Amino acid sequence: MPPTRSLITGGAGFIGSHLVEHLLARGDRVTVVDNLSTGRKANLERVTTHERLRFVEDDLSSALVGSVADERFDEIYHLAAAVGVRKVLDDPIGSIETNVIDTIALLRFAETNGPSAGRLPRVLIASSSEVYGKSGEAVFRETDDCVYGPTSAWRWCYGCSKAIDEHLALAHHARHGLPVVVVRFFNTVGPRQVGEYGMVVPSMVGEVLAGRGAKVFGDGTQSRCFCDVRDVVPVLPRLLGDGSCVGEVFNLGSDQPVTMIDLARRIGGALGAGVEPVMVAYDRAYSPGFEDLMRRKPDLTKIKRHIGFEPTIDLETTIRDVAAWLEASGGVGIAGASRGEGGSS
Numbered sequence: 001m002p003p004t005r006s007l008i009t010g011g012a013g014f015i016g017s018h019l020v021e022h023l024l025a026r027g028d029r030v031t032v033v034d035n036l037s038t039g040r041k042a043n044l045e046r047v048t049t050h051e052r053l054r055f056v057e058d059d060l061s062s063a064l065v066g067s068v069a070d071e072r073f074d075e076i077y078h079l080a081a082a083v084g085v086r087k088v089l090d091d092p093i094g095s096i097e098t099n100v101i102d103t104i105a106l107l108r109f110a111e112t113n114g115p116s117a118g119r120l121p122r123v124l125i126a127s128s129s130e131v132y133g134k135s136g137e138a139v140f141r142e143t144d145d146c147v148y149g150p151t152s153a154w155r156w157c158y159g160c161s162k163a164i165d166e167h168l169a170l171a172h173h174a175r176h177g178l179p180v181v182v183v184r185f186f187n188t189v190g191p192r193q194v195g196e197y198g199m200v201v202p203s204m205v206g207e208v209l210a211g212r213g214a215k216v217f218g219d220g221t222q223s224r225c226f227c228d229v230r231d232v233v234p235v236l237p238r239l240l241g242d243g244s245c246v247g248e249v250f251n252l253g254s255d256q257p258v259t260m261i262d263l264a265r266r267i268g269g270a271l272g273a274g275v276e277p278v279m280v281a282y283d284r285a286y287s288p289g290f291e292d293l294m295r296r297k298p299d300l301t302k303i304k305r306h307i308g309f310e311p312t313i314d315l316e317t318t319i320r321d322v323a324a325w326l327e328a329s330g331g332v333g334i335a336g337a338s339r340g341e342g343g344s345s
């Protein structure tokens with residue numbers, strides 16, 4: 001059997017770099033397109049010289065009509081995006097354009113990229129729990145309504161842009177038979193995630209490593225479910241490889257909620273630090289009127305039914321591994337934490 005030819009957009013990013021390693025270990029020939037806007041070449045240092053890896057540093061839209069235009073792929077993992085609440089608040093126009101225009105280009109590319117052995121490439125679209133918006137449901141099911149705030153609140157443009165990506169992908173499947181799978185990642189955490197763009201675990205770990213208390217926004221009772229990237233990544237090729245998943249939307253993550261104040265204390269405990277969390281009002285952390293979500297918990301019934309997903313890595317292990325990575329990488333995420341970030345993303 002010839003190796004599976006896989007394209008990973010955003011492959012130098014946090015989730016993408018773990019996926020690159022996983023697919024290379026599976027025997028794939030892997031092409032990565034990444035403009036290094038939030039990703040880092042160092043994330044791929046373990047595989048930089050791998051003979052089955054091709055790294056293209058470019059904007060996705062230009063790479064698709066340029067350096068990878070003539071490559072044929074069996075599987076495409078579309079992870080490139082503007083990610084994180086802080087990034088979207090800082091640059092709403094760039095974030096919306098990246099998340100929508102690049103996905104339009106990617107889906108059109110996929111439809112003309114083939115057929116390989118008589119079929120179109122299978123395409124995984126990375127979406128987000130943010131598509132649920134401020135839905136008041138205790139548990140989010142894939143068929144639930146998406147509920148957003150006003151368009152004047154930048155916070156919602158990330159979720160809305162991902163929702164448009166989902167509509168586009170499902171429409172390409174319905175109208176042109178493109179085999180797509182949409183994955184709504186809930187909070188995915190682990191080594192190589194940086195705090196700079198508002199991600200809470202590396203931000204808090206960075207604060208604690210720097211000897212300060214972890215910053216907790218609001219009253220700290222808001223909760224999230226954290227899943228280790230090393231549990232999440234092996235699921236992605238399984239979803240693309242299972243015909244029953246094509247044309248479907250899946251929640252992916254943990255369903256064990258942790259409040260932000262508990263998270264701060266568990267990080268202090270796991271790292272043996274005796275520092276108390278520091279409470280920060282939302283208005284100071286973001287901007288006046290910022291709306292956070294009190295909870296975000298996935299219903300995992302569907303993904304369990306299709307492929308039997310079960311997370312295995314506990315939060316304390318993840319926290320210690322994030323800390324070890326931050327220290328070994330010279331404090332990449334600590335810089336983010338010192339800017340005062342670390343909401344609930």
Ligand SMILES: NC(=O)c1ccc[n+]([C@@H]2O[C@H](COP(=O)([O-])OP(=O)(O)OC[C@H]3O[C@@H](n4cnc5c(N)ncnc54)[C@H](O)[C@@H]3O)[C@@H](O)[C@H]2O)c1
Nearest residue numbers: 010013014015034035036037038039060080081128185188
């Ligand atoms: N990490 C999470 O908890 C989480 C949660 C929900 C959704 N997601 C989704 O998963 C995907 C990966 O997220 P991540 O956490 O690894 O973030 P990340 O920022 O580490 O990865 C995104 C990558 O895309 C690259 N990129 C951005 N715009 C690009 C462009 N125009 N052309 C080429 N490359 C570009 C960046 O340089 C980066 O390497 C994203 O689509 C994100 O929306 C992640």
